[in-house]
Amino acid sequence: MTEARAVGTKGVPREERESQIVRAGTEEFGKNGYAGASMVEIARRVGVTKPLLYQYFGSKDGLYLACLHRAGDRLTEGVAETMAEEGEPPERMPLAVLAAIFETFDNDRYAWKLLRDPTVPSTGEIAGVAVDYRYRLDGFALVGAAQLMHSRGLDDDRDIEAIAQVWTGVVDSLISWWIDQPDQDAAAMTERCSRIMRNLFGW
Template sequence: MAGGAKARRLPRAVRERQMLDAAVRSFARHGYQTASMDEIAELAGVSKPLVYLYLNSKEELFTACIRREAEALLAAVAAGVEGGELPPDERLWAGLLAFFTYAAEHPDSWVVLSRQARTQGEPFATEASRMREEIAAYVAGLIGEAAREARGAATITERDVTALAQALVGSAESLATWANETPGVTAKEAAATLMNFAWAGLGNLMKSERWSPR
């Protein structure tokens, strides 16, 4: 009885965080369809009716998980880039490192965002796409800054910048999943791999050196 009273005195925000933490863990391990509300309640240390009282349904719970984890990832990338006057390549590197570090340190979150949210249809796919577009826009801004500072940047169009950002984000997502599933691969190593691959190509574009098929 005392334990139940103590649990009820927890602030709502704290209790919801516990439920979302448990839900992310369960959805990452079992997938949306198989994840059990009973297990989520047990992991959170609450009753199943309380989960429904706070978050209404399994669909709304999954949506809340996607939104929270997406916001945390975006905040981590922004925090990695901001704070200090760095040249464009260093800012891009900081953003990539923050991205891969977050994915590595929050593997359940990354599985929910990169795999589960995109394979369960709507409204979940839209939430995942919104996160991806925000990151792509952020990366496009960094590439655009680099282009404006570089010699020969006049040859790089806004369409080029957008396409490059989409390609870079797609590569980062695939590489983060591979790195998390491959023993011994660190976030820094994954970020450096993509940075070397991307910046070498960007460097050629900045010098108006484009590859074309023969």
């Protein structure tokens, strides 16, 4: 006998309803930040009651953490897999990483904003999780910057951290711009960035 699935509101399986809430929460938190996000608006987007959000996630913090983990895990796993692939020359790795980010967030662009949300609490579990994801992403940037410099025969490591910070800022700016360009899908953004890199750096 097949095990029955837990059913939530209006006959929707609980797992599916939670997924709907997390997607709606990601957009609301991404647009307005932790501080400005409205649980009422999230409930309205999903078509459920505000008490149901608290029943499923316990609190606003609980829902934010669920959204943050979903965004952070998808991004860090995608970047890690891309950087671990063999055969990609170091000078092409920045574009490959960008392509992975665009593909990850193509239909979920506001998820990126949760990873750089300046309105989250400065202490507590959310702060700790956010810092951990940022630390991991900054680590990828440092590795990429070092590989790129060394591939060009530049052995002075004093500028690697600065280059990594510049790269992080570029990625953030590109995705912030992309959010306001609904006609630009992941493939279009990858092609745009390829063209920019080719024209600016000859890559």
